[in-house]
Amino acid sequence: MLRREFLKYGAGLAGVAAVQTVSGSLLAQTSSPAPPIFLRIQDVDVELIDGSSVFMWAFSQGAGKPSVPGPVIRVKQGQSVTLSVENLSPSAHSVQILGIPGASFGPIEPGQIGGVTFTASLAGTYFYVDPDRAPLNRLLGLHGALVVEPAASPSGGPVTPYGETQTTPGVRALFSALGNHSRFPGRPWLLGRDKIWVLNQIDPRINKLAEADDLAGALELVGSFLPRYFTLNGLSGVDAAHDEPTVPRGRVGQPLLLRALNAGLATHSLHIHGNHVFTTAEIVSNSHEVRVLNNIIEEDTWSMPPLMRRDLLLPFTKPPEIPDAAWPPRQEKFPLLYPMHCHNEISQTSAGGSYPLGLVTDWVLEGPL
Numbered sequence: 564m565l566r567r568e569f570l571k572y573g574a575g576l577a578g579v580a581a582v583q584t585v586s587g588s589l590l591a592q593t594s595s596p597a598p599p600i601f602l603r604i605q606d607v608d609v610e611l612i613d614g615s616s617v618f619m620w621a622f623s624q625g626a627g628k629p630s631v632p633g634p635v636i637r638v639k640q641g642q643s644v645t646l647s648v649e650n651l652s653p654s655a656h657s658v659q660i661l662g663i664p665g666a667s668f669g670p671i672e673p674g675q676i677g678g679v680t681f682t683a684s685l686a687g688t689y690f691y692v693d694p695d696r697a698p699l700n701r702l703l704g705l706h707g708a709l710v711v712e713p714a715a716s717p718s719g720g721p722v723t724p725y726g727e728t729q730t731t732p733g734v735r736a737l738f739s740a741l742g743n744h745s746r747f748p749g750r751p752w753l754l755g756r757d758k759i760w761v762l763n764q765i766d767p768r769i770n771k772l773a774e775a776d777d778l779a780g781a782l783e784l785v786g787s788f789l790p791r792y793f794t795l796n797g798l799s800g801v802d803a804a805h806d807e808p809t810v811p812r813g814r815v816g817q818p819l820l821l822r823a824l825n826a827g828l829a830t831h832s833l834h835i836h837g838n839h840v841f842t843t844a845e846i847v848s849n850s851h852e853v854r855v856l857n858n859i860i861e862e863d864t865w866s867m868p869p870l871m872r873r874d875l876l877l878p879f880t881k882p883p884e885i886p887d888a889a890w891p892p893r894q895e896k897f898p899l900l901y902p903m904h905c906h907n908e909i910s911q912t913s914a915g916g917s918y919p920l921g922l923v924t925d926w927v928l929e930g931p932l
């Protein structure tokens with residue numbers, strides 16, 4: 564019998580795992596290297612919302628608890644970052660940061676440590692993944708978010724999630740309007756006020772073959788991928804809706820940046836209630852580079868194909884369906900909870916149970932500023 568770490572399902576434990584953040588920027592000057600980042604890869608059994616469990620691979624921060632997705636890594640733009648990964652799994656693995664040229668290494672044989680030093684020259688939201696047997700190793704748990712924050716506040720302009728040379732006139736206009744225009748009463752956006760939403764799907768047949776070490780068979784089955792579980796930061800349904808690291812929360816007038824990433828193979832169609840969002844960046848599909856948009860569109864549903872990463876500003880304004888005369892709300896009082904869910908029916912009704920036990924969470928307007 565294999566002895567593997569068992570990742571018990573549930574908001575409490577998963578929340579602890581998901582909140583792990585490796586910060587390369589804490590106390591460090593931008594010009595100086597970031598403190599080295601050390602991750603581990605290991606085999607785990609992950610419990611799902613219905614109590615069943617599947618074999619997966621997981622990253623952990625050093626000796627910390629492994630989690631799917633892996634810990635969030637935060638670094639500053641222009642900083643030299645050294646990433647090392649120890650492979651505690653009995654199979655070989657590699658690591659790549661999609662969209663950062665040269666930031667890849669491997670294969671790391673079992674028991675070995677691999678690593679790379681790279682510079683994140685553009686701010687934005689990135690994926691680190693195991694690119695081997697693509698997309699198998701990524702799909703089975705080896706993925707996580709890397710956030711590159713701008714190095715310095717721009718001279719004169721508003722604070723945005725991007726470096727000064729990346730920031731487009733459209734993004735500058737949007738962030739200048741926050742707290743300064745009747746459309747966005749309240750405060751400007753604050754650096755670090757963001758939430759990371761990593762999407763994934765699980766087809767347990769594939770996990771089963773990987774567990775039996777039939778990796779060729781598992782990869783072949785990817786061709787007839789039939790997802791049965793849909794996860795947001797590793798959680799489904801009500802659990803994602805009660806997971807503090809997942810749920811955007813704030814007062815009216817405190818805008819927040821959503822960083823959405825899809826590690827899986829199914830295209831999601833995310834729909835948010837209560838406020839519209841503004842997509843500020845997405846990736847160039849071939850190079851995976853961050854592209855900051857100039858033509859900023861207000862929308863309530865956005866597509867998340869496999870490997871897509873999108874930044875979206877959630878303005879935290881008064882929901883437009885509440886008339887001015889009924890504001891502040893009296894019948895239904897603060898906090899106001901609004902859902903975000905996937906509009907693809909299968910992701911709401913699959914093995915996780917009946918609606919809404921698939922890809923769904925809440926966001927919370929706690930009260931007036």
Ligand SMILES: [Cu+2]
Pocket residue numbers: 834835904906
């Ligand atoms: Cu909807």
